[in-house]
Amino acid sequence: xxxxxxxxxxxxxxxxxxxxxxxxxxxxxxxxxxxxxxxxxxxxxxxxxxxxxxxxxxxxxxxxxxxxxxxxxxxxxxxxxxxxxxxxxxxxxxxxxxxxxxxxxxxxxxxxxxxxxxxxxxxxxxxxxxxxxxxxxxxxxxxxxxxxxxxxxxxxxxxxxxxxxxxxxxxxxxxxxxxxxxxxxxxxxxxxxxxxxxxxxxxxxxxxxxxxxxxxxxxxxxxxxxxxxxxxxxxxxxxxxxxxxxxxxxxxxxxxxxxxxxxxxxxxxxxxxxxxxxxxxxxxxxxxxxxxxxxxxxxxxxxxxxxxxxxxxxxxxxxxxxxxxxxxxxxxxxxxxxxxxxxxxxxxxxxxxxxxxxxxxx
Amino acid sequence: xxxxxxxxxxxxxxxxxxxxxxxxxxxxxxxxxxxxxxxxxxxxxxxxxxxxxxxxxxxxxxxxxxxxxxxxxxxxxxxxxxxxxxxxxxxxxxxxxxxxxxxxxxxxxxxxxxxxxxxxxxxxxxxxxxxxxxxxxxxxxxxxxxxxxxxxxxxxxxxxxxxxxxxxxxxxxxxxxxxxxxxxxxxxxxxxxxxxxxxxxxxxxxxxxxxxxxxxxxxxxxxxxxxxxxxxxxxxxxxxxxxxxxxxxxxxxxxxxxxxxxxxxxxxxxxxxxxxxxxxxxxxxxxxxxxxxxxxxxxxxxxxxxxxxxxxxxxxxxxxxxxxxxxxxxxxxxxxxxxxxxxxxxxxxxxxxxxxxxxxxx
Numbered sequence: 055x056x057x058x059x060x061x062x063x064x065x066x067x068x069x070x071x072x073x074x075x076x077x078x079x080x081x082x083x084x085x086x087x088x089x090x091x092x093x094x095x096x097x098x099x100x101x102x103x104x105x106x107x108x109x110x111x112x113x114x115x116x117x118x119x120x121x122x123x124x125x126x127x128x129x130x131x132x133x134x135x136x137x138x139x140x141x142x143x144x145x146x147x148x149x150x151x152x153x154x155x156x157x158x159x160x161x162x163x164x165x166x167x168x169x170x171x172x173x174x175x176x177x178x179x180x181x182x183x184x185x186x187x188x189x190x191x192x193x194x195x196x197x198x199x200x201x202x203x204x205x206x207x208x209x210x211x212x213x214x215x216x217x218x219x220x221x222x223x224x225x226x227x228x229x230x231x232x233x234x235x236x237x238x239x240x241x242x243x244x245x246x247x248x249x250x251x252x253x254x255x256x257x258x259x260x261x262x263x264x265x266x267x268x269x270x271x272x273x274x275x276x277x278x279x280x281x282x283x284x285x286x287x288x289x290x291x292x293x294x295x296x297x298x299x300x301x302x303x304x305x306x307x308x309x310x311x312x313x314x315x316x317x318x319x320x321x322x323x324x325x326x327x328x329x330x331x332x333x334x335x336x337x338x339x340x341x342x343x344x345x346x347x348x349x350x351x352x353x354x355x356x357x358x359x360x361x362x363x364x365x366x367x368x369x370x371x372x373x374x375x376x377x378x379x380x381x382x383x384x385x386x387x388x389x390x391x392x393x394x395x396x397x398x399x400x401x402x403x404x405x406x407x408x409x410x411x412x413x414x415x416x
Numbered sequence: 417x418x419x420x421x422x423x424x425x426x427x428x429x430x431x432x433x434x435x436x437x438x439x440x441x442x443x444x445x446x447x448x449x450x451x452x453x454x455x456x457x458x459x460x461x462x463x464x465x466x467x468x469x470x471x472x473x474x475x476x477x478x479x480x481x482x483x484x485x486x487x488x489x490x491x492x493x494x495x496x497x498x499x500x501x502x503x504x505x506x507x508x509x510x511x512x513x514x515x516x517x518x519x520x521x522x523x524x525x526x527x528x529x530x531x532x533x534x535x536x537x538x539x540x541x542x543x544x545x546x547x548x549x550x551x552x553x554x555x556x557x558x559x560x561x562x563x564x565x566x567x568x569x570x571x572x573x574x575x576x577x578x579x580x581x582x583x584x585x586x587x588x589x590x591x592x593x594x595x596x597x598x599x600x601x602x603x604x605x606x607x608x609x610x611x612x613x614x615x616x617x618x619x620x621x622x623x624x625x626x627x628x629x630x631x632x633x634x635x636x637x638x639x640x641x642x643x644x645x646x647x648x649x650x651x652x653x654x655x656x657x658x659x660x661x662x663x664x665x666x667x668x669x670x671x672x673x674x675x676x677x678x679x680x681x682x683x684x685x686x687x688x689x690x691x692x693x694x695x696x697x698x699x700x701x702x703x704x705x706x707x708x709x710x711x712x713x714x715x716x717x718x719x720x721x722x723x724x725x726x727x728x729x730x731x732x733x734x735x736x737x738x739x740x741x742x743x744x745x746x747x748x749x750x751x752x753x754x755x756x757x758x759x760x761x762x763x764x765x766x767x768x769x770x771x772x773x774x775x776x777x778x
Contacts, residue, residue, distance in 0.1 A: 083465045086759025105464040397448025
């Protein structure tokens with residue numbers, strides 16, 4: 055195993071070559087690291103800013119062996135990394151971060167919520183669902199409306215369906231393919247927040263200011279950060295983040311989506327964790343133009359064993375995702391004096407596909 | 417020839433794969449462009465953050481043909497690009513910026529100073545030197561001390577020698593290999609400034625705040641920007657920059673080194689142009705952490721025909737070059753909360769080699 059901290063000139067591997075892998079590669083190269091991407095899509099967005107790409111499925115043992123041998127440390131742009139892949143990478147001699155525990159917790163929505171509640175990070179009420187009988191019982195217990203989600207996979211609103219009437223439970227279960235699932239009580243929240251937190255190999259936790267998120271059709275549209283919250287709310291978010299990261303002995307950046315329920319009976323801020331992502335996160339893109347050390351550099355610093363960077367905001371930012379054809383607005387955006395464009399180099403602007411984002415300095 | 421403005425997904429070629437090419441590639445990729453590097457050194461720093469490298473000498477016709485065919489627009493990280501190379505690139509179908517006039521002017525110190533004076537950008541007094549007799553006459557005219565430089569090539573203090581005594585003229589001429597040269601009168605300046613300016617394909621000129629430079633052994637050590645100058649000095653620098661760029665119908669970023677001579681007899685700021693570089697410039701690295709649109713993105717915007725970005729500073733920055741072994745300080749620099757490190761990915765820290773820079777937020 056390589057010695058930490060890794061010096062510049064070391065090689066970072068990234069599983070996944072989409073926009074998150076691309077921005078990780080850009081940040082790593084700024085710190086003098088070489089980057090190798092593993093992605094099944096040839097000439098993927100991240101590969102075009104990295105030293106090399108291994109083009110293979112994420113569970114290809116030979117490809118993982120090769121990646122592990124080439125790289126001093128390997129990380130991920132997504133959480134659905136097979137546990138066997140992590141083992142192969144470690145066997146080939148690479149450090150792997152975040153670790154297998156964080157991945158396995160984040161891959162299963164029931165395990166995730168169970169873990170979160172155990173470390174004092176409250177969530178909405180939920181129930182595991184394996185059969186239609188489980189679902190009927192859970193609807194009874196949690197009340198309606200409630201949100202049915204597959205336990206595994208699914209993102210950006212995929213693999214989930216609202217149940218508003220008990221009679222719709224069977225069709226909802228069909229809609230998610232009768233897969234193992236979780237039923238979540240509806241949260242009557244005031245707004246959606248998220249917090250980007252990092253934990254270094256030395257156990258230090260650094261937390262960015264909260265962002266406020268607006269979703270459209272289940273997909274993030276904007277994040278405004280720092281969010282207009284009182285200091286008690288920011289402190290509560292930092293407390294939750296530290297508990298979640300410490301409990302996993304986590305290394306790297308994590309995105310934590312929160313429901314702001316408003317003040318509780320005692321007047322204290324009540325935040326529920328909606329979900330966590332053990333990786334850099336779309337709601338943290340504002341840090342690229344609002345902070346000295348953005349979430350991508352922060353993640354690289356953590357996994358290579360460098361000290362974490364500062365997390366204060368020097369500007370207030372509104373980050374807007376450009377989906378599908380919206381990227382065609384680039385000429386107007388390029389002419390906006392306080393807008394900073396980040397384009398992902400994707401060849402085809404398929405409907406709903408994340409193509410770019412713009413950070414507007416407020 | 418491709419139509420302007422070039423849309424994201426177009427390909428930018430860069431002649432030269434050192435740190436300037438690397439930072440250009442990083443900026444271009446952020447705007448969604450693919451980048452191809454031409455450099456004779458395999459696996460050069462810029463290639464490791466670009467889509468591809470063509471490994472060949474800068475005057476290799478086949479390599480230039482290939483680059484011109486692959487790329488919609490081609491630019492340079494250095495000014496000593498052979499005119500024939502530019503022609504080959506254009507014949508292969510690529511736009512080339514900056515243009516051949518700017519390159520030829522910047523490649524010859526006598527042509528450069530003659531051009532500058534012609535557009536109202538004053539320089540020190542100078543004389544062209546071809547023979548030892550020329551040199552003796554020039555020493556007589558300009559007085560001593562005076563600086564003898566080769567007309568072509570040479571940077572970071574190479575190819576130049578001070579003459580402090582008329583008897584040393586022959587040995588000084590020998591020292592620069594009796595090449596065609598220029599003798600420059602010594603400037604008794606108060607400080608060294610520089611200004612980074614850009615001109616778009618629409619003729620718009622955008623000028624960054626002045627930086628103040630400190631050199632050590634002929635190599636830039638620090639730039640502090642915005643420099644502590646009055647508004648008349650900044651305006652004079654902007655006037656000079658506009659004259660120099662407009663006169664060349666320039667497209668791209670130019671670095672202009674200035675001697676601040678203090679107020680003239682009328683109390684107006686007197687700035688002399690020391691030299692110009694038709695490319696992104698070491699004294700503009702502070703813009704990466706001091707401006708929304710840094711000099712690298714600005715250069716890309718200009719050459720692809722996008723509108724220029726804003727040039728105001730949102731922070732005051734001290735940029736320090738890390739030469740040779742100084743890069744070994746990275747652990748301490750990584751722990752400084754207001755320092756942003758930019759490492760170039762060079763494999764060997766040879767003495768005096770530019771390995772990295774750090775931008776400290778003041």
